Amino acid sequence: MDGPVDGDVLAEVTDAALGAAATAGASHAAVRIERVRTQIVVLRDGRLETAIDDTEVGCGVQLVRSGSFGFAGSVAVGAAPAAALVRDAVEAARITRPARSRGVTLADEPAHGRVEWSSPFVRDPVEVPLSEKVELLADWSGRLMAAPGIDHVTAYVMAVREEKYFADLSGTVVLQRRVRIHPQIEALSVTDDGDFEEMRTVAPPVGRGWEYVGGDGWDFDAELAQLPVLLAEKLGAPSVDAGTYDLVVDPTNLWLTIHESIGHATELDRAMGYEAAFAGTSFATPDRLGSLRYGSEVMHVVGDRTTEHGLATVAVDDEGVAAQSFDIVRDGILTGYQLDRAIASSQGIGRSNGCAFADSPLHVPIQRMANVSLQPAAGDGPSTEELISGVDRGIYIVGDKSWSIDMQRYNFQFTGQRFYAVRDGRLAGQVRDVAYQATTTEFWGAMEAVGGASTYLLAGAFNCGKGQPEQVAAVSHGCPSVLVRGVRVLNTRREAGR
């Protein structure tokens, strides 16, 4: 497999960086060389508006020396720049050492020798010509614009190919290539009196190639065909009555609730206060491991960096730790955290579970989210319709939209793409202006049932932010449909004082 730069350059940089780091007395050193190509194409009303094709190439060196941590990164890739990066990293470690009250240690990880791995794909999405991307999005846009009631259409696709090379003093050498893609199209309908509604596809971003847009993993044709009718129904729907409702939450919406209220809350660096200045901390503190009732007994959540087509899936993480799968919540009880090597070591945990990631060669790896997924019911399990049939007065929520959660992951508020009233176990048409609001453990504690495997979907996002300087990571979350009793629902028009 080709690397991010020529193989000879990889070898020269590795020798220069790791040699200089060892000479400088580093107890740990790693070098990463990356090439990340990101493309974004946007069409508005069928015409090309934005075309971004951005390739980042660079090298980063991280080391631990005298119990202090140093990092330096540059877009200059070569032996001489690598030696300069080591000097900068050593200097950063030296300058900050007096302000470190505790020395840095890393949890042990066995050397893995040489590892090569690629995410599975048929057609590399960044190698698809811009004209072909435009042609596809124009076709999709045209189908929607031909439908009655559609005033404007925005079509978008983002594609990324990430090539990483990693080598450390232990002897682990890793070449990895990952691709991901997120197509999305949104329709807008405006009334004569200025009211409007938008609705977009709920097809998730995935770790797949261009074949995804052709139907490998999602039926775009079917979703596009339904969108105008669904949007028209939404625009004409009554505004919801605020109150308490039973919710049946579709996986196209629930993945984001999992991301915010479980994924981030079970990052051990957050739980220990290392994100207190920015992303926040967590209510799920280490002293509650094994005893915190996170949710009902049907709640089983797994962190996994091996999920097929997962956006956080790798073979080896950015600290040289092999990818793993691990429990986070079992039978509703908090049982595990996501770790990197420094955080694991600080808590006396023998080994990291491989959740380090850097979004750029110029950024230091930090603990980032695994694919954190809620497991479906065993066996056949209930269908979404069967979950709905158990609701007298409720709302069925499809697709994600607005999201917000507090800095300790207690209080959240989410909206969605579509909200269906449920009466006497049946869908009773859409309602508008819905937001649901809850406290994490109350929400998951009120989860009465999880759907079966037939309702399961691997969804996710490209844009999870964390760290300072801020880094962005892509992550997937799988989940079934679920039934949650007694959730507070707001009317967003009333909230705005209208």
Added chain:
Amino acid sequence: MSATGLAHPADVSEQVLAAADRPCIAIVEDTHEVDVRFANNTVTTDGVRTDRRVTAILAEPAGSPAQPGRAGVARRSGKIDVEALVGEAAAAIGPADDAAPLVEGGADRAFGDDAAVTGLERLASIVSGLAGAFARAEASRTVLSGFAEHRVTTTYLATSTGLRRRHVQPTGALQVVGRRDGASAWAGVGTPDFLDVELDSLEETVRRGLGWASRHVDVDPGRHEVVLPPSAVADLMMFLVEAASGRESEDGRTVFSRAGGGTRLGESLTPLPFDLWSDPAEPRLECEPFLATSASSADVSVFDNGLELGRTEWLGQGRLARLRYHRAGARRSDATPGAPIDNLLLGLPGATGTLEDLVATTERGLLLTCLWYIREVDPRTLLLTGLTRDGVYVVEDGKVTGATSNFRFNESPVDVLARATHVSEPVRTYGREGGTWMNRTAMPALRVPDWNMSTASQAV
């Protein structure tokens, strides 16, 4: 050739133009950046970074109605194979609705100068002060966290029409969070050079907040009079300006869309005559005085690269005065072009006094510290949701008498400006959430009645 092996940025931009066989724009952005992060009373990470991004834009203005404009863009980092980069841009050429004649002009005298740099020495006073700050924190059972960063970006912009622009943009910030006994307090500042930043001053602000929090007062959710400090106002105003897209508003999908079509340009939005503006020449908030963009969008065009930027009023005397348009869009809509500018200021002509003065004249209300996790809920009203963070203080008879819990709010910044009753003089501030993207802001404190605290949050 520099120590990194990278060619001089001015030379690179000339090479890009020379490699192009049609009208072209070259942008080279060299960035040097340093940072130190701390948490749990210890430094955690640090970083030294060198970045270069080179953008090649092949931009053919429309020749006639039968020959519409076209553009192709490619962007790479580091040591560039110029021929390959321009080749990528050529392969990406396609129709461009935003086509306009390339900007013309002369050459900045400093165009051939080296890129500016920064280094860890810029943060030396902060780093050397941290050990003492951590010791003081430990002594008072306080846990400090925070982040110091300094970045300098030098932009070189060259066009085949002869324009040569260069700009040096320094950007820095320091944030400190203190946590003690179930309370949290925050202080943050933006700065171009750290010459005006003292760690002690931020420590003192944090200590004051934690001191106020030593007495807890129960307050139920609901509508309350609040005093918004400048940081919170900055974060809200960023959303307001973000929504001010001409094209999106014409499409009918923003709070600035007019019922029946068109936009609300010229309409009075606030009873008080607020001005909300951006100005590259604003002292201590200076920012890039020309447009440099590597991608077109609904209201920003690569064809407009090099466009001179000046004071731009988004709100003038309480009226919606400007929406973002690129030149082609503005021409189609018979509007005035409005480009994004990297600073933002809000003021009420004649307003005097400080945040403390607003507190002193508040009979009963809540003094907020900052806002967090702000997201749009409803574009029709620009309803936002988010959390209060790092201290909500109870004000009674002009004095802070204690602290209460955090809240989730649901509010629209348009409505907030419309309901504000008291306004202080603007001061430089740093948005707790948005400061990362919009570092340079100056805002007043506002007193707003009936602020919608939708629910209480247990979070600290």
